[in-house]
Amino acid sequence: MIAQLKEHYQKSDNSILYLCVLYYIVMSFITPGFFSLGNNWNLLFNLMPLVIVSIGQTCVMLTGGIDLSITSTIALSSVVGASFMSSDSGLGFNPSVSTFIGIGVMLVVGAAIGLVNGVAVTKLGMPAFMVTLTTMMFFSGFAVWLTESQNIYNLPDSFLRISSMSMRDVPIPVVAALGVMLIAYFILNTTVIGEWIYAVGLNVKVARISGVNVDGTIISCYVFCGVCAALGAVLYTSRLETGSPIMGQNILLDVIGAVVIGGTSLFGGKGKVKWTLFGVLFISLLDNGLNLIGLSYFLIMIVKGLVILFAAILNVLKERPSLAS
Amino acid sequence: MKVIQARSIRKVLDHSTLILFAAIVITFGFLSSQFFTFQNLSNILIQSSSLAIIATGMTFVLLTAGIDLSVGSTMFLAGVVSAKMVAWGSPLWLACVTVLLVGTLYGLVNAFFIYRFKIIPFIVTLATFYVGRGFGLFLSETRAMNLPEGFLKIGSVSILGIPFPVLVLGVVILSAHLALSKTQFGRQIYAVGNNAEKARKAGMPVDRILLSVYLICGFCAALGGLVAIAQLGAVSPTFGKQSEFMAIAAAILGGTSLFGGKGNVFPGTLIGAVTIQSIQNGLVIVNANPYLYPLITGAVIFLIVLIDSLRHMQEVKSRRLGASF
Numbered sequence: 001m002i003a004q005l006k007e008h009y010q011k012s013d014n015s016i017l018y019l020c021v022l023y024y025i026v027m028s029f030i031t032p033g034f035f036s037l038g039n040n041w042n043l044l045f046n047l048m049p050l051v052i053v054s055i056g057q058t059c060v061m062l063t064g065g066i067d068l069s070i071t072s073t074i075a076l077s078s079v080v081g082a083s084f085m086s087s088d089s090g091l092g093f094n095p096s097v098s099t100f101i102g103i104g105v106m107l108v109v110g111a112a113i114g115l116v117n118g119v120a121v122t123k124l125g126m127p128a129f130m131v132t133l134t135t136m137m138f139f140s141g142f143a144v145w146l147t148e149s150q151n152i153y154n155l156p157d158s159f160l161r162i163s164s165m166s167m168r169d170v171p172i173p174v175v176a177a178l179g180v181m182l183i184a185y186f187i188l189n190t191t192v193i194g195e196w197i198y199a200v201g202l203n204v205k206v207a208r209i210s211g212v213n214v215d216g217t218i219i220s221c222y223v224f225c226g227v228c229a230a231l232g233a234v235l236y237t238s239r240l241e242t243g244s245p246i247m248g249q250n251i252l253l254d255v256i257g258a259v260v261i262g263g264t265s266l267f268g269g270k271g272k273v274k275w276t277l278f279g280v281l282f283i284s285l286l287d288n289g290l291n292l293i294g295l296s297y298f299l300i301m302i303v304k305g306l307v308i309l310f311a312a313i314l315n316v317l318k319e320r321p322s323l324a325s
Numbered sequence: 326m327k328v329i330q331a332r333s334i335r336k337v338l339d340h341s342t343l344i345l346f347a348a349i350v351i352t353f354g355f356l357s358s359q360f361f362t363f364q365n366l367s368n369i370l371i372q373s374s375s376l377a378i379i380a381t382g383m384t385f386v387l388l389t390a391g392i393d394l395s396v397g398s399t400m401f402l403a404g405v406v407s408a409k410m411v412a413w414g415s416p417l418w419l420a421c422v423t424v425l426l427v428g429t430l431y432g433l434v435n436a437f438f439i440y441r442f443k444i445i446p447f448i449v450t451l452a453t454f455y456v457g458r459g460f461g462l463f464l465s466e467t468r469a470m471n472l473p474e475g476f477l478k479i480g481s482v483s484i485l486g487i488p489f490p491v492l493v494l495g496v497v498i499l500s501a502h503l504a505l506s507k508t509q510f511g512r513q514i515y516a517v518g519n520n521a522e523k524a525r526k527a528g529m530p531v532d533r534i535l536l537s538v539y540l541i542c543g544f545c546a547a548l549g550g551l552v553a554i555a556q557l558g559a560v561s562p563t564f565g566k567q568s569e570f571m572a573i574a575a576a577i578l579g580g581t582s583l584f585g586g587k588g589n590v591f592p593g594t595l596i597g598a599v600t601i602q603s604i605q606n607g608l609v610i611v612n613a614n615p616y617l618y619p620l621i622t623g624a625v626i627f628l629i630v631l632i633d634s635l636r637h638m639q640e641v642k643s644r645r646l647g648a649s650f
């Protein structure tokens with residue numbers, strides 16, 4: 001029985017999910033309030049924007065790149081979108097129109113930053129790490145400069161309702177996350193672009209020789225990542241009811257950690273939407289559980305670090321059991 | 326004609342970091358008469374000593390195609406441990422030695438996971454980034470800590486007319502430069518960075534080399550942290566945040582490749598660090614809006630990386646040109 005389980009564990013790519021389930025069950029027993037309706041909702045709402053942002057990051061990583069600028073994308077689209085919508089700005093649209101405009105503007109900001117990153121990586125041949133590092137500095141500085149580090153309040157009700165509204169009993173954030181996952185799954189598994197993304201990640205030279213539009217593929221991944229980050233910003237902004245220039249500041253390492261824990265390779269060409277979902281689930285569960293136990297912020301940081309390390313070791317041992325001895 | 330033109334473009338690109346550095350210095354010199362005073366120039370050197378020391382350690386890691394995201398946390402830990410020890414009444418020298426040991430140990434932990442379990446450096450140091458900062462916050466109880474006068478004295482003392490931080494910087498740069506360019510160990514670092522598999526087949530102790538570069542990086546991070554707090558006189562909970570990115574940026578500006586095997590400490594990394602510090606210093610002197618600092622710093626680093634990649638593309642092109650003749 002145990003041997004069978006072990007064999008199944010070593011063959012399947014759901015090991016992170018099993019870890020999550022195990023963690024969930026253990027925490028439900030030992031932590032009061034973990035297995036409550038309220039906490040499960042809480043967990044779900046924290047999970048959704050993180051899933052959306054991480055899916056975008058997955059696509060970039062599949063091409064062998066990395067996008068460090070997602071946090072500044074979230075911050076900038078939050079403040080730009082909020083200043084379009086806020087009744088303080090005095091643009092004077094009626095609330096539902098300004099909600100539409102605001103969301104549109106936010107997504108455009110995300111796409112624009114993604115475009116800058118993608119063009120710099122492909123057409124100018126700059127390393128992704130450095131490009132997105134500098135765009136992170138630049139655009140987060142830009143968001144702070146625009147607002148002079150003030151928050152933007154008085155957003156229209158129709159926008160604030162996004163995080164609480166339901167579509168046929170399914171909350172909008174869940175709908176959005178499911179939508180993004182389905183789109184990413186569909187693109188990666190059934191379209192030519194999906195094949196190109198994996199091909200570029202595996203070997204750029206071979207892909208180029210085989211006639212793949214390498215530059216176009218990479219640019220569209222960065223744009224997709226930017227749009228995903230902006231969508232995350234929509235959910236965060238609506239939930240916090242403010243546009244903030246430091247929004248999302250702390251999630252960068254969570255997102256990258258989640259994607260990599262899920263099993264997506266930092267070198268590109270290997271990764272799945274499903275894996276990223278598991279990775280995000282894992283990080284969110286961990287955060288939530290440790291918070292409920294009442295660990296302080298810094299102890300949570302320590303545990304999170306150790307767990308990332310632990311998950312990475314498990315991952316390696318699964319692929320290369322010879323290292324265990 | 327075309328060849329001559331290409332050659333002159335290449336010459337400009339080859340010395341791009343120096344030219345840019347000169348351009349920045351001259352621009353600020355025009356904008357403010359205070360910039361070019363001896364006092365200010367030596368200030369820049371003193372202020373950049375901490376960053377340059379950390380970036381020197383980072384250069385070793387980058388040369389092996391690794392990365393160390395944990396240096397900011399190591400710096401912070403160094404500051405906290407030394408402040409605690411001095412507060413408990415230990416002599417200054419003992420605190421300094423302990424801190425350097427802590428930094429080296431931190432490098433050892435990174436190296437252990439990287440070479441024992443073959444986890445990619447990015448993930449290992451991401452995890453130790455969390456653990457280190459969390460542990461530092463735990464020790465300091467997330468409070469800012471003031472250091473005794475003795476520490477500030479180290480920061481401001483001069484030996485033979487040379488400020489102490491600059492002296493430390495000089496020793497670090499000189500020994501790193503000699504180690505990289507004159508010893509077998511240095512040549513092996515480049516070899517591992519160029520192709521770890523080939524280096525292994527050539528009989529080099531690849532694991533030991535990887536181990537030692539992370540030790541060096543941890544040591545340099547702790548030393549850089551000490552030099553920084555000797556100037557600041559206090560350790561805030563955000564001390565060292567984003568230092569890892571600044572150190573990487575300084576090394577890359579100095580021509581070190583993120584992909585390993587290419588780069589040097591002197592003059593490369595030193596100029597990179599001083600360039601970054603000159604921008605910061607110049608912006609303060611010309612009384613720029615503080616909100617603009619990250620915008621300008623980000624844009625300048627972007628420009629430098631862009632030039633570096635243009636140089637790389639030019640090299641590839643001229644190699645192709647040469648082949649066709």
